[in-house]
Amino acid sequence: MSFDLQRVRADFPVLAEVINGKPLVYLDSANSSQKPNAVIDAMTSFLQHDYSPTNRSAYTMAAHATDLYEGARTKVARFINAPRAEEVVFTKNATEALNLVAHSWGSANLSEGDSIVLTHMEHHANIVPWQMLAAEKGFTIRWVPLTSDGLLDLTNINELLTGASAFSFTAMSNVLGTINPVKELCALAHQHGAIAIVDGCQSVPHMPTDVQDWDADFVAFSSHKMVGPSGIGLLWGRENLLDAMPPFLGGGNMISDVKLEGFTCADLPAKFEAGTQPITEAVGLAAAVDYLTAIGMHNVRQHEREITAYALETLTNRFGDDIVIHGSRDINQRGATLSFAYRDVHPHDVSQVLDQHNVCVRAGHHCAKPLMRLLGANATVRASFYLYNTNDEVDALADALAEAGDFFTL
Amino acid sequence: MPGLEDLYREIILDHYKNPRNRGTLEPPAVRGEGHNPLCGDEIEVFLIVKDGIVEDIKIAGQGCSISQSSASMMGVAVKGKTVENARAFIARIKHMLSIDEEGEPDTSIALGDLEALTGVVKFPVRIKCAVLSWNTLAEALDIAAE
Numbered sequence A: 001m002s003f004d005l006q007r008v009r010a011d012f013p014v015l016a017e018v019i020n021g022k023p024l025v026y027l028d029s030a031n032s033s034q035k036p037n038a039v040i041d042a043m044t045s046f047l048q049h050d051y052s053p054t055n056r057s058a059y060t061m062a063a064h065a066t067d068l069y070e071g072a073r074t075k076v077a078r079f080i081n082a083p084r085a086e087e088v089v090f091t092k093n094a095t096e097a098l099n100l101v102a103h104s105w106g107s108a109n110l111s112e113g114d115s116i117v118l119t120h121m122e123h124h125a126n127i128v129p130w131q132m133l134a135a136e137k138g139f140t141i142r143w144v145p146l147t148s149d150g151l152l153d154l155t156n157i158n159e160l161l162t163g164a165s166a167f168s169f170t171a172m173s174n175v176l177g178t179i180n181p182v183k184e185l186c187a188l189a190h191q192h193g194a195i196a197i198v199d200g201c202q203s204v205p206h207m208p209t210d211v212q213d214w215d216a217d218f219v220a221f222s223s224h225k226m227v228g229p230s231g232i233g234l235l236w237g238r239e240n241l242l243d244a245m246p247p248f249l250g251g252g253n254m255i256s257d258v259k260l261e262g263f264t265c266a267d268l269p270a271k272f273e274a275g276t277q278p279i280t281e282a283v284g285l286a287a288a289v290d291y292l293t294a295i296g297m298h299n300v301r302q303h304e305r306e307i308t309a310y311a312l313e314t315l316t317n318r319f320g321d322d323i324v325i326h327g328s329r330d331i332n333q334r335g336a337t338l339s340f341a342y343r344d345v346h347p348h349d350v351s352q353v354l355d356q357h358n359v360c361v362r363a364g365h366h367c368a369k370p371l372m373r374l375l376g377a378n379a380t381v382r383a384s385f386y387l388y389n390t391n392d393e394v395d396a397l398a399d400a401l402a403e404a405g406d407f408f409t410l
Numbered sequence B: 001m002p003g004l005e006d007l008y009r010e011i012i013l014d015h016y017k018n019p020r021n022r023g024t025l026e027p028p029a030v031r032g033e034g035h036n037p038l039c040g041d042e043i044e045v046f047l048i049v050k051d052g053i054v055e056d057i058k059i060a061g062q063g064c065s066i067s068q069s070s071a072s073m074m075g076v077a078v079k080g081k082t083v084e085n086a087r088a089f090i091a092r093i094k095h096m097l098s099i100d101e102e103g104e105p106d107t108s109i110a111l112g113d114l115e116a117l118t119g120v121v122k123f124p125v126r127i128k129c130a131v132l133s134w135n136t137l138a139e140a141l142d143i144a145a146e
Ligand SMILES: Cc1ncc(COP(=O)(O)O)c(C=O)c1O
Pocket: A030, A031, A093, A094, A095, A096, A123, A125, A126, A170, A172, A173, A174, A199, A201, A202, A222, A233, A367
């Protein structure tokens, strides 16, 4: 199928918003993406006609809601080429998915004298859960450093992985846009007997994903970054690992039996889905997966390559040395997330001026403070593009930046 | 919609570009430290308090134009004043920035350059930037009182 940008844009009603006479220029999709009508309508229709709890009741509506909920699981499994739908666990978001792995797998498998490997470009969601557990269990965390152009520096990777129990890393940096060689990193982890945990938050929404080709052990990602609703996240894990892990949260739905003396767990995936689940959100997520599948993830990636190339070229041509774009310039090694410093203007002030033009970017540390320290910046401006962004919007960003420059000439 | 000029008054940009009382002080000066976890702005306030007077103040750290200029204007406002005056000033500024605190601030206190910060109220996300240095000053005054 060919990719028709204007048709894609028409699918996202919010993109037609005009504020103070200026169109919305939404460049914050790495933070959270906008939603197409297909998702909005699916959720609305479900709430209007079909809403019911899942799994617990025998009436027709409940059975239908359960089918939709489980259907979402099957669609997600297909989307990432998971061998079995039961290996897909619904969580609240990717953060909860990573906490689930750290808590359940980590607490059963890590103790004093052990070590795990993370990288300098991780989001706090893939740092803090491990630090919390390390404080309790006494294992050590080793860090893969970065090269000057923002790629993982794999020079000493064999040393770092020697004796390590797990290697947990992001498939794509939410600050630098760097796309990591996931398949190679999983293979390296396995060579050293470590499991491979992939934070797919920034990659799954933007390019084809095949967890079997990666040969990963766990993959975490969030619905809200892939045109789906907020409130639901995903963990895929290998069945044998999930089966062997203790449960995460306890309560209803995750048990097979409860007696006064104790409980027994339900089978996968219910074992990790305690309590009433995000049912409407699962319906929305299913619609999001259908939407992206119909467009084609190769097409999404190709569009983002083009817009990234255009953005790199436009910003560099217009601002030269006044702009420092972090990370790789090679569009084969990066996604459509651009962090930059503009002259000496503080990112907060840049984003304020951009906001006057309805250009929405994120200014801050992007929940990656260790990486920010490495960049020597407390904050950057981050513009992130998705399947619905246009070259005109890159130009709008550049125009607004020029005004920020005029305003703050020091 | 409020314009950029409402936020970035000339005085604010002047204090941002030419910050007053920049630097650090060695002990026995006391040091307060403030962070804005949202955007990463950092402020350090060094104080020498003697006989109930803020004898010297130095401000270090980095952040956006609003947080830095607010800090610079604050230093000018409280240097040489009594601790009591400084605390009243903090309450006055917080009130101006629509931050509710217990008790009525003394609105007779002249704001001087700090009047320029009134525009920040129209940009709610920036209030945190403007108030950071004042909270840090309050902390430093508490430490000095110990
Ligand atoms: C790389 C990465 N990991 C994890 C997260 C956390 O995702 P969520 O906030 O949806 O849990 C994000 C989102 O900001 C991210 O970019």
